[in-house]
Amino acid sequence: MYMKKLALAGAAALLGSAAFAGGHGAACPTAGKVSVVGNEFPAIQTVGAGAMSCAGGDVEVSTNLTADHQKINLAGMQGDPAEYTSAIIANSSIVALMNEDVIRPLDDLVAKHGDGLKPNQLVTINGNVMAVAFMANAQHLVYRADVLEEIGVAPPTTYEEMLAAAEMIRDKGIMQNPVGGAYAAGWNLAQEFNNMFLGYGGQHFKPATAEPSVNSPAGVEALTMMKALSEYMNPDFLTHDSNATNAEYRAGNVALMNMWGSRAATLVTAEGVPQEVVDGFAIAGPMTVGGGSIPASTLWWDGWTVAKNVSDADAEATFLAMKKAIDPSILADGDVATQAVWLIDGYEPTPAAVGVFAAANAGTIPYPMLPYMGLMHTALGNELADFMQGKESAEQALADVEAAYIAAAKEKGFLK
């Protein structure tokens, strides 16, 4: 199943390759149209800028990096010729593009121009290379070392310890709502449920079917834990996405939170962050829950694809420009090196990468790459807010999730 991990050996290979220096320089294409759509966090901005650097002469490059990329990438790739020649996606969002068959297999281009890409960067689906991954991501613990020292506890390794620490911080009057979490109703809330649910050993679907199985003891336990955590959060937690949660941490209102590795690195570099927050900033691996051994988190990769409905020349130009954008030489910039856990040859983990590496080594499950997972995620996002507000029981909320998912899966032809 999805239990495969980025093995220690893989991590070691990543570290080992640091000795390597230059050799196969990537070249920009000489002609063609390159148009990139993707998310907008710092690492992806770097990749977008890298592709843009190929613009000039007969090469036309444009990027559209936005948090709403998922709303536009599919529509922008369905035309013929496609508006976007490349979409930067993650293991969750590649599914929507695969489902509609808008991205092309890259095997021929990898054979021709793929030198310098590492085998584990190639995302292979049914024997075809469909994407080139350039970074890994996971949610993990971000905490305030100074606050934990003050109450005399070690950084929590389980959610139960996190709750206990939060209780102590509140009791001592250090912070009123010491726990942060991206619990905004919708995608974020569903993702936090996925983390907790997998941590309790849950499975979203009955094996080898599209039938839901979230209304299970693991589901109820996951929701109960989320509710317990929310008691220590800012009362507006159902409107807090990653950005708002980070703002709370920066303002010194939060001491413990589960945060994305890709956002943790730049957390305290913003202007106006109080000195004690900067000094106390610390990260650790993801936590487990309910005595389980698998962290309550998911592993992600981000990578780029090439559109199917573009000419071979543009596809080749796109491949070259995107490969140039993730050339090992970009790591020479210290800021770029800390932006993400790069899967690029020559990457040396920075202190900011500790959390994601710990997640990979602890056997965190990759986010399920299933055609119907997006529908489940949407159903979870829509139906769990009632429970979090105490308006209905966990069982009722999960029954609603399953009913909403089944209606959507029937419409999309995944269930009869």
Next chain:
Amino acid sequence: MKHKTFFWFFLPTALAMLIFIAAPIVSVVMQSLFTPHEAVLVETKNCGPFGCTTATTIDQEATAALRDAEPMGRFVGFDIYKDRGHLATAEVAEAWHSRDSLSGFFGDIYDLPFYRALTFTLTYTFVVTPLLIILGFVIAISVNSLHRKLKGLVIFFSLLPMIVTPLVGSLILFWMIDSRGILGNFISYLANDPDISLKASTPLMWVSLIVYGIWSSAPFAFVVFYAGLQTVPRDTIESAMIDGATRWQQTRYVVIPHLMPLVTFVALIQLMDNFRVFEPVVGFQAQAHATTLSWIIFNDLGGETRQLSAAATTSVLTILGVAILLSPVLIRTWRDFRGRA
């Protein structure tokens, strides 16, 4: 001849309406009756940065063959209309049979996404529309009685809520009512409760959205009524004054009847607009507390897997809702028209 002139005069408008209004509606109705083909799923071996796994993916070749055979997709009739995401006929029947009390029945109904959205949408429409008409009228009367030199400035400021982009306006208010925002802090100070939060309470969120709705739409009513006030016949007002009518009586018996057709017009436009309320729900991130029909359409299209048929179905239901909502006003307008002719 007269008919011919009218025909040529009206032709461009008719064509535009056909292309930009009628055709999309036909397309939406069609999309709501068809759904994607049943997915042909295959087990594949997938490899990536975290190792290899066996997973399910869609068999593109088999699916492409299905698509070529029936490019419109599967015809499902009204199945999507009846599913849980929309009218939920089976769930409603089940709730009716299994619940003894009406409150239990309505509790179950409110748990269904379409009816939940409809509840808020209707509440919003029927609270905001009359209040914004009253507020717009009061502003218009007040501005009209101002000194000539002050009018321009006051009109400009009164129009600001309408000039501000709805999403930006709602975001500004959203930050102000944040538990750490200026209004949020003030309210928790007034209530002497640090945990009180507008964003965490469903009733307070509804109130915020409704207040926002009135604030942003009142200028529209104001502009229309202010223009109308310029056409109130001086003679009638003067005769009323000579008859000893007070200011209130002049307003009540001369101005309001004169503006009545405009009230109908504003009500018509605003009922339609408010029924399609969308931006404030996004701006306020209110989906945990209040959803609307337009928001459901947006949400169906915005997930990782787009649900085109579901969105199309909600669109058709929204169009039907607008039609039902406007029918009394339209019938009245028609009767007035016939009465006058």
